[in-house]
Amino acid sequence: MEEQLWQLSNPIVGIAIVVATFILFYVVSWISNRASTSVEDLYATKGGVGPVTNGLAMASTYMSIATFLGVTALILQLQVPFVILWIQFILAIPLITIIYGTSLRRMGAFSPTHFVRDRYGKTASIIAALWMILVCLMYALGQMIGIAVTFETLLGIPYLTGLLIGGFIIVGYVTIGGMSGATNNAAIQMVIIALMFIIPLGAIMKAMGSTGWYFPPLFYADMVPAMLEAMPSFFDYQYNTKWYFALIPAFTLGALGLPHLAMRVYTASSLKSARSAMIWFALALGIVFASTYTMGFAGVYFEQSTGTIIGEADADKITIILNLVYNPEWVTALVIAGAISAGLSTISGNLLAIGALISQDIVTTLKPNLTNKAKLRLGYVSIFAGGVASVLLAIDPPAFLIVSILWAFGLAGSTNAPLIIMGVWWKEANRYGAIAASLGAGIIYVVVSPFVFPNIVVSGHALTDSMGISGGMLAVPLSFLILIVVSYITNRIPALRNEAETKEVHGLIERIHGWSDINPKRYNSTVGAFIITFISAVVVIWAIMPWNL
Template sequence: MDGQSWKMENPVLGLVVVALTFVLFYIVGYISNRKSSSAKDLYVGGSNVGAITNGLAMAATYMSLATFLGITALILRLQVPFIMLWIQLILAIPLITIIYGTSLRRMGAFSPTHFIRDRYGTTASIIAALFMILVSVMYALGQMIGIAVTFETLLGIPYITGLFVFGLIIVGYITIGGMAGATNNAAIQMVIIALMFILPLGAIMKAVGAEGWYFPPLLYADMVPTMLESLPTFFDYQFPPKWYFSLIPALTIGALGLPHLAMRVYTSSSLKSARSAMVWFAFILGLVFSATYAMGFVGVYATATQGLVISDTDADKLTIILNLVYNPEWVTALVIAGAISAGLSTLSGNLLAIGALISQDVIATLKPNIPQKVNLRIGYIAIFLGGLVSILLAIEPPAFLVVSILWAFGLAGVTNAPLIIVGVWWKEANKYGAIAASAVGGILYIIVSPFVFPNIVLTGHGVTDGMGLSGAMLAVPVSFILLIVVSYITNRMPALSSKLTRQRDDELIERIHGWNDVKSYRYNSTLGAGITVALSLGVAIWALMPWGI
């Protein structure tokens, strides 16, 4: 089969399956959100979601269409040991819960920017919110691209047509459902994603002769000898150590700053429920992420040993192509339903985050006395407009849909994560440091990315630059340094320190950590701050060195 034939011969079958899933999601969304009467109802579902439902919803929100499409394309083309990338990504919700999620939940905040506003003031929160809107739009962009590509394969219709028609249908579903609908739907979608990814993969592995087909996430070892005979370099570490280290600031720290992930922690009915949800999240995510790596492995195996030819332009369709080649069409229809579910669950989180950022963190901050009904209406409008913008940006997509998603991770790690992490654990952090860290760090990250100034990049590796790895490795430590150093200096300048609310900030930090009293020595270590600056400086210098060092 060549690249021209990568579409279903009977698209009606796929349309019926997808239409049924859309009907289900619309019904669940409408029923779940029909009682929403406040911003808290819209954005955190009333904070009464159970552990299993929330754990599944967390995983579905994080899974994204990149699981079905973008990551497998990178494995196919770069043959990178992406299991290391998954290790970084799977740490997200556990680290959010441990480092700051429970603290912000105890505080009563329902978004990271809410914490930034209370901790650092209005200016810092608006700057952070504007960057987070960009992060959420870029993240949603990847989902829109994947959904359009999926429908292109399903129906054989032009990419642009599928993008606008189905993009608007999806945005409407998310706008109607709110967080309550998104959470209940995401739990359902996670079950669909897991079944429609892992079971067809098992059938593909059986078709190519793998003995471990009955548990695809891990049991593909018998295929390895044949793979190494045909492609001896598959498991090699093809990049220098710096590339692998750059995953930490770009993806691990980046994930800590993603607003739509943090919002999931605040939907839990209690702190205990949030911790339990974290366990379910890690389990289901690990299962499907392992299967994703296996799918990429099987794709490379098929091209190296089975004569399958996939062009660069079709790399994003690898999962669907493998099902078209090795499985009946009705299975491919179910896989497409799973892919759409993955995109929907993540888009829900992205667009709800945009709505919260615009209505709560920008408009409500500037106009605190705005009526609740008006603010709620603005939230719905913001959700819809955020989806519309992501559709328009997807008209000319990057080469790999995952690029825009991972680039968004890096920007979140630069502009949001340091303010929250340091703000929760170090009392001396103040608004001057926060503004400098978010504004300067964010601008630096954008400048060194290949999207704005193509000639100003830190490395010569186009794909990884586009993923934000090199930019985050420089900008994330710079952001930490600016936050700590500027805060430390301005706290000791009478003209500036007199404008700070140090006592209130100290009380806030003690309270969100569960203390009833205030002790000056808690969360106030100059040594810890100094070590963080020294380590960050070392990483920033390393980032400026040649890529091979």
Template sequence: MIDGSWKLSNPVLGLVVVALTFLLFYVVGFISNRKAASAKDLYLGGGNVGALTNGLAMAATYMSLATFLGITALILNLKVPFIMLWIQLILAIPLITIIYGTSLRRMGAFTPTHFIRERYGVSASIIAALFMILVSIMYALGQMIGIAVTFETLLGIPYMTGLFVGGLIIVGYITVGGMAGATNNAAIQMVIMALMFIVPLGAIMKAIGTEGWFFPPLLYADMVPAMLEAVPDFFDYQYPTKWYFSVIPALTIGALGLPHLAMRVYTSSSLKSARSAMVWFAFILGLVFSATYAMGFTGVYATSVEGLNIAPEDADKLTIILNLAYNPEWVTALVIAGAISAGVSTLSGNLLAIGALLSQDIIKTLKPNIHERLNYRLSYIAIFVGGVIAILLAIEPPAFLVVSILWAFGLAGVTNAPLIIVGVWWKEANKYGAMAAAIVGGAIYIAVSPFVFPNLALTGHAVTDGMGLSGAMLAVPISFALLIIVSYITNRMPSLQKNLTRERDEKLVESIHGWKDVQAYRYNSKVGALVTVVVSIAVAIWALLPWGM
């Protein structure tokens, strides 16, 4: 095959599909959110979402356009190492529930930053909120890039036009719908995504000649022999052990700090419902993630064996290109509807998180007596402004749309996750340790990224540094160690005792775990804290040693 223009020849077909898709989303969003009268209604959807709906919504929020487009692009370029990297991410929401989701929900926290405010005080929560706004904007940036790429392919319009038109339509939909609309729409979007990804992939595999076309997520192995003959290094471990280890602090721990994922736990009608939603989430996400690997695998096969030519700058369009090459155009139009659904669902979570962080965790913290109606209106403004900022940042995008998303994971792992994890499970954690961990850890992570000070990048390997893997491996353990060391020292400084709330903190930690009595031995292990510090320092030193890339 030769290179194609990779866009629909009949743009009217694409316009109809997009119009119907957004009409559905706007109607569902408006109906779902019409009774919202408070910030709680806006951000938690009333706190009564059922398990299946929430499980679908969690999966949709997690999928994002990175799954539809970005993952397949990096599988095409990085091959198996990226598949191994992305598998780490599926652990996020179940771990959120196990490690702290239940505790924070029992406490009645809006967001993880709400917990940080109650646990460490106002100053620490504002610092965390500012970092989390940056995280959410960077995550939303990847979705905006994907939306622009999708519209570019759908209609043949310039990237910039697709960015502003598509971006503003989506920001408007999210602003209208709130969390109730976002959750109900996300459940619908997840169904659309699954069908529009897996079914057309089966048709592509059938056209290629593979026997496992009838269940793409698992039955694509018969392509392996021919593909390995053309690409013998596909399954090779191309990077040193340190690279594979670095995905744990960057992505697994990083995902624990993402505010828009944690917010989904709090929309459940009960703790039992939240746990049941995890089961649905894992099943649905596992199914579609497996299909994503199959799509990337099929792309490698098509380019190496079938002769499909894809320019490097078109790698993010792989899913759409495969459909244009092997399926009728009306199928590709439906696939694009699935891609748009993926971007919309994740953007909903990102922008709602930005709104909650600005209105609840900053404005209401600084102005606790602000009128509820005014704060409610400010929430809508914050959501809209966050979307516009993401659009503006996408004007000069990184080489791969998934880069900004993965970098955001690492920043969340440095500045948010340690404060929550240690704060939930160790009573001695205090505000001085929390602020030191967030500020120093966050500054180190940003400084060693290639986006700010390229000369300070740890490996010089564009993918490793750009995705935040090297930065997180250094900054995440430093953040954990600082939180514990500074807290331990300041708790024993008489001059600071009047500024600490030890007794209140101990009661808070006990209560969020469900205890009604306070016992000094619970959640107060010095041995556990020491082990965490030693391991953290060892990992940080390892990160500074040569990577051997």
């Protein structure tokens, strides 16, 4: 079939809708952040966000433009195994809250790296912050790619032009809004995302003959017989057990290290509010995530039943393509506005995290005597610089946008998550173990990435390696292993053990768990550490064995 040009034939309505949404977001940003006078205001809104707003903002921040674009392209390649992968993402923020979010919330921290600094010292926190800046840039990169693709489709302009126009408009909007503007906008964007994704999807399903079109997240099941006829292999679990297990360290544990997700917990007005926000987060995210799979399902069915070949270059546009085929163009324009909203919310979270990492976790650590005014100005500059960097990186992007986002999960899991998890729950974790784990596992994760050294990979399966699945299965447990072993050994070398520092760390751990006294046996289990070490060693060995997918 001849290749088609998938874009709006009359972009006027789409432009008007997108301009209106941008005006709305800029106004909300300015109103929300105009009273910010400190870094606490800029990054944590003084912890004054209610559970509904925060839950919707969490879901919106996590959703990303990949929900509209890159994820559906991934479903075209993976089919039903994608469901198992998708489940890992849904677990992220509830696990952050349960495992360490509420504990760190008691510290009033801006980011997880703030905890790393207080727990392990300056050197460890700067190393962790540098890794997290790379994670946030890679995550934001995927959003910028998606924004450029949507502007390309909306306006019929070249990718680079769309990137520059969309990118710098977004960077300005995030910079002036701070966390307060980003949070309020993200809640609004979550509503836009849900409406602009699910309602048009229902119309697509109805046009395809589905009787369950009125609730796409679940009732697409009536199309299963038609899918089996069009593509009998769609529901085959094409990979072995090892592949599915690898999703846990790469994406579930990886998500625990993402700073822009954890920052949302710190904006809550109370610990109770942070926990309540999880309900709204799970509800909003679950409905849209389930609908995303339905959209991918519909995309595969469209390809198989009509004979239309959607090439690799257009795979990211499957949501837009289905709307162009089955819905009026003004509906597609609304979908594009929803996609841009999804990208905006996630970019906001990432740029704010970059700002906090640069200004609070690096510069302020090295120069603690900066005035509040200087810190605030530095924060705005850092946010803007992070946005510019993500735009520049997106000029020559990966083949499809989801790769950079998923790869970031594994890097966060290798360099950040073990430091926080063990730091919260095991008193023996120390700065030597933290530095060795973050540097060692992080470097190994990068080395086995096909983007850096194409010939040094773990599984040998292109998609698995590029998504960071195989690298995460190797590097994440290795990070836990290094952290525990190095900490245990160095704690028993008198020359390396500082008793005053140890007592201070023990007090910190007790305090963030809500205890008023210090019990040496509490959070100090050698047996628990041994079990984690043993499991990690087994997984590392399994990861380097042949994958045979």
